[in-house]
Amino acid sequence: MSLALEFSSVGLRLGGRAILRGIDWRGEAGRLVGLVGPNGAGKSMWLRVAAGVLRPQQGEVRWWGEPLARVPRTRWPSLIAYCPQRFALHLPLRALDCVALGLPAGRIRTASERERCLAALEKVDAADLAERPVTELSGGQQQRVALARAFAQEATMLLADEPLAALDPRHALETLALLRREAHEAGRLVVVALHELTLAARFCDEVLLLHEGRCLAAGAPLEVLDETRLRAVYGLRARRLEVEGETLLLPWAPADRP
Ligand SMILES: Nc1ncnc2c1ncn2[C@@H]1O[C@H](COP(=O)(O)OP(=O)(O)OP(=O)(O)O)[C@@H](O)[C@H]1O
Numbered sequence: 710m711s712l713a714l715e716f717s718s719v720g721l722r723l724g725g726r727a728i729l730r731g732i733d734w735r736g737e738a739g740r741l742v743g744l745v746g747p748n749g750a751g752k753s754m755w756l757r758v759a760a761g762v763l764r765p766q767q768g769e770v771r772w773w774g775e776p777l778a779r780v781p782r783t784r785w786p787s788l789i790a791y792c793p794q795r796f797a798l799h800l801p802l803r804a805l806d807c808v809a810l811g812l813p814a815g816r817i818r819t820a821s822e823r824e825r826c827l828a829a830l831e832k833v834d835a836a837d838l839a840e841r842p843v844t845e846l847s848g849g850q851q852q853r854v855a856l857a858r859a860f861a862q863e864a865t866m867l868l869a870d871e872p873l874a875a876l877d878p879r880h881a882l883e884t885l886a887l888l889r890r891e892a893h894e895a896g897r898l899v900v901v902a903l904h905e906l907t908l909a910a911r912f913c914d915e916v917l918l919l920h921e922g923r924c925l926a927a928g929a930p931l932e933v934l935d936e937t938r939l940r941a942v943y944g945l946r947a948r949r950l951e952v953e954g955e956t957l958l959l960p961w962a963p964a965d966r967p
Contacts, residue, residue: 713737719758719769729755744900744917745903788865789864792872829861833857849876916934947961
């Protein structure tokens with residue numbers, strides 16, 4: 710396995726407050742990583758720092774071993790695709806044109822580029838939306854189109870901020886399975902911020918648990934999301950169930966209530 714993304718002692722301050730503190734993490738290619746933690750833990754800022762959108766005041770981020778500050782901008786689109794939480798699709802564009810924003814020229818120039826965009830829409834079960842204006846799509850449909858744009862980029866790393874937030878249960882399951890295939894079969898590093906702990910534990914190869922801007926633990930999901938951490942970080946009691954040979958983690962109740 711090769712090292713795709715590395716955080717070394719990363720610290721980020723915004724508005725005079727420490728948002729990320731002393732984060733060390735190494736992300737291997739070919740893995741689906743779930744970035745978890747309660748509201749305000751720092752997941753979105755972690756992703757923005759990883760994507761090069763925000764520059765940390767302390768420490769360093771490396772892409773494929775190279776300090777991000779030294780990677781020429783022209784190489785960024787082939788290295789990293791970032792799908793933000795507020796994927797503003799307010800432009801008067803068809804879904805297909807939105808997906809095309811992920812292409813090198815930001816628009817379709819050849820038949821093969823058109824195929825690439827249609828294939829990306831197909832992946833997220835949105836081929837039938839290609840000709841529809843994005844402004845007329847539902848929240849979940851827009852979210853799938855935004856993910857298709859990131860897929861069309863065909864970058865070595867894919868970062869997505871709560872890509873399941875607007876999806877119905879079937880599309881949420883299919884999307885995580887798809888992201889896992891992208892990691893395992895295409896050898897990308899895929900990092901997704903998630904609140905769905907049951908799904909994170911089922912599908913991710915690793916979870917990274919953030920709390921108040923610190924990385925509390927990273928590793929196998931069911932080991933990281935143990936009783937003590939869930940209580941301390943989320944104030945949550947969870948249950949574990951065996952179903953069809955899998956251990957399911959179920960958020961059950963606030964820790965301070967029966
Ligand atoms: N521009 C900013 N200036 C100051 N503080 C900010 C700014 N943007 C975000 N923050 C703060 O940074 C912290 C981390 O925010 P972030 O959006 O990364 O959390 P998150 O883990 O993604 O939360 P959620 O699950 O609610 O999406 C929060 O306390 C937030 O208020």
